[in-house]
Amino acid sequence: MEDSAGPIEVEIISMNAGDDESADVTFEYNSRRITLSLFASPDQTQENLEDRLIRLLNEAIVADDKEYDAITDQIYDIIMGLGRIPFSRIAPLSTSLPSKDLHSLLYPETFDYRLQTVDGVASIFPINPDEAVSVPNTGPNPEVVTEFQPIKTIPRYSSRDVHVQEVLVSGYGTVCKAHVGSQTMLCKAQNQGLENPSLERELVAMQKIWNACSGLGVSILVPHLQGYVTFADSRDIIGLLRDWVLPSSYGSTLRDMDIVAVPKELKKKWSDQIRETVDKLHELSVIWGDGKASNVVVDQENNIWLIDFAGGWTKGWVDEELADSMEGDNQAVRNITRFLGVEE
Missing domain, CATH: 1.10.510.10 (Transferase(Phosphotransferase) domain 1)
Structure with a gap:
C-alpha cells in the first residue's frame, strides 16, 4: 500500500486476532517493522476506535480475497490517519536498501505501539514489548523437545550468512531463493525453529532421502538437502537449504x-x-x-x-x-x- 499524501511505503505482514478482547497487526512502514497492539476499551456502551479495529481484524482473518482487500483498506486508513506522524519519526523513507540476510528477515527489529482512546480522543503511542498483546519473537526455544536428530556431516549455516535474493513465501517463516557463499539454493526457515512441526517433518523426510541418495546408483527426483540453517545466536536449527532447480522453458512448476x-x-x-x-x-x-x-x-x-x-x-x-x-x-x-x- 502507498499513502497518497506523501512518500511512504506500507505493507501488512500479519494479523493476530480471534477474540473481542485484544488483537494486533504487524506491518512494515518504510522498511521498519511495527506492531500495533489493541486492547478492548472498558466502556461497553460505545465502540471506540480500538474496538472497531479489533472487529475489523477478526473479520479480515476469515474473509475471502475480495472482502479481505476492502477490510484491510479500512484498517490501513484508520492506522495511517493516527499513526503517520509518530511512525515517520522512527521510520523515515530511506533511499538505502534494507539488510537482506535471512536473520534480519525472520527476526527484524520491531517497534511496539498501542492505539487507545482516552476521554474520547484516540491516539497511537509507543509501548514496551512486555506491554504488547503478543510475546516478542526472540528466536527458537532452546528447551523444545524434539525427536529430530541432525546428521553430523551435513553443513550448518548461520541465518546471518544466508543472503536472501527473492522471497517466495513470507509470514512467521519464509521460503526464499538465497545465496550461501557462491551457491544459489532454496531456503525454508521458521522463526520458531523446530517448535514448528512442519519444519521437523520436512527435515526428517529430507534426511531419509539424503541418506538413501548417498548410496551408489541411487537417484530420487527430489532436490538434495545441502545444509541446515541455524539461529545466528545459537546452534539451534531453524531451517534447511536445498538445491535450487533452474526452471524449464515451459515454466517452473x-x-x-x-x-x-x-x-x-x-x-x-x-x-x-x-x-x-x-x-x-x-x-x-x-x-x-x-x-x-x-x-x-x-x-x-x-x-x-x-x-x-x-x-x-x-x-x-x-x-x-x-x-x-x-x-x-x-x-x-x-x-x-x-x-x-x-x-x-
Missing part, C-alpha cells in the same frame, strides 16, 4: 505452465517420473504429503522434481481424510496425471 502447449510424450514422461519417484519415497517410508501440480517443479532438462515435504493437503488434490498417508500420495499422483491429460 506444472501449475505455472500452459499444459496444452506441452508435447504429449513429455507429459507422459513427467507422469511416469512422478509415479516412480513417489514409489521410491514410499519404499523409504517417506510421505510426500501435499502432493499437487504446484509442488512438482521441472528443470531445464525437462525432468520433474518433487518438492514440499512439510505435510498437509490441498482440496482438489488430496482428500482431507487421506492427508499425510501413502493413500493420499497415490490420490495426488492420479489427480496430477489427470491434470496432465495423460491416461493412467
Whole structure:
C-alpha cells in the first residue's frame, strides 16, 4: 500500500486476532517493522476506535480475497490517519536498501505501539514489548523437545550468512531463493525453529532421502538437502537449504505452465517420473504429503522434481481424510496425471 499524501511505503505482514478482547497487526512502514497492539476499551456502551479495529481484524482473518482487500483498506486508513506522524519519526523513507540476510528477515527489529482512546480522543503511542498483546519473537526455544536428530556431516549455516535474493513465501517463516557463499539454493526457515512441526517433518523426510541418495546408483527426483540453517545466536536449527532447480522453458512448476502447449510424450514422461519417484519415497517410508501440480517443479532438462515435504493437503488434490498417508500420495499422483491429460 502507498499513502497518497506523501512518500511512504506500507505493507501488512500479519494479523493476530480471534477474540473481542485484544488483537494486533504487524506491518512494515518504510522498511521498519511495527506492531500495533489493541486492547478492548472498558466502556461497553460505545465502540471506540480500538474496538472497531479489533472487529475489523477478526473479520479480515476469515474473509475471502475480495472482502479481505476492502477490510484491510479500512484498517490501513484508520492506522495511517493516527499513526503517520509518530511512525515517520522512527521510520523515515530511506533511499538505502534494507539488510537482506535471512536473520534480519525472520527476526527484524520491531517497534511496539498501542492505539487507545482516552476521554474520547484516540491516539497511537509507543509501548514496551512486555506491554504488547503478543510475546516478542526472540528466536527458537532452546528447551523444545524434539525427536529430530541432525546428521553430523551435513553443513550448518548461520541465518546471518544466508543472503536472501527473492522471497517466495513470507509470514512467521519464509521460503526464499538465497545465496550461501557462491551457491544459489532454496531456503525454508521458521522463526520458531523446530517448535514448528512442519519444519521437523520436512527435515526428517529430507534426511531419509539424503541418506538413501548417498548410496551408489541411487537417484530420487527430489532436490538434495545441502545444509541446515541455524539461529545466528545459537546452534539451534531453524531451517534447511536445498538445491535450487533452474526452471524449464515451459515454466517452473506444472501449475505455472500452459499444459496444452506441452508435447504429449513429455507429459507422459513427467507422469511416469512422478509415479516412480513417489514409489521410491514410499519404499523409504517417506510421505510426500501435499502432493499437487504446484509442488512438482521441472528443470531445464525437462525432468520433474518433487518438492514440499512439510505435510498437509490441498482440496482438489488430496482428500482431507487421506492427508499425510501413502493413500493420499497415490490420490495426488492420479489427480496430477489427470491434470496432465495423460491416461493412467
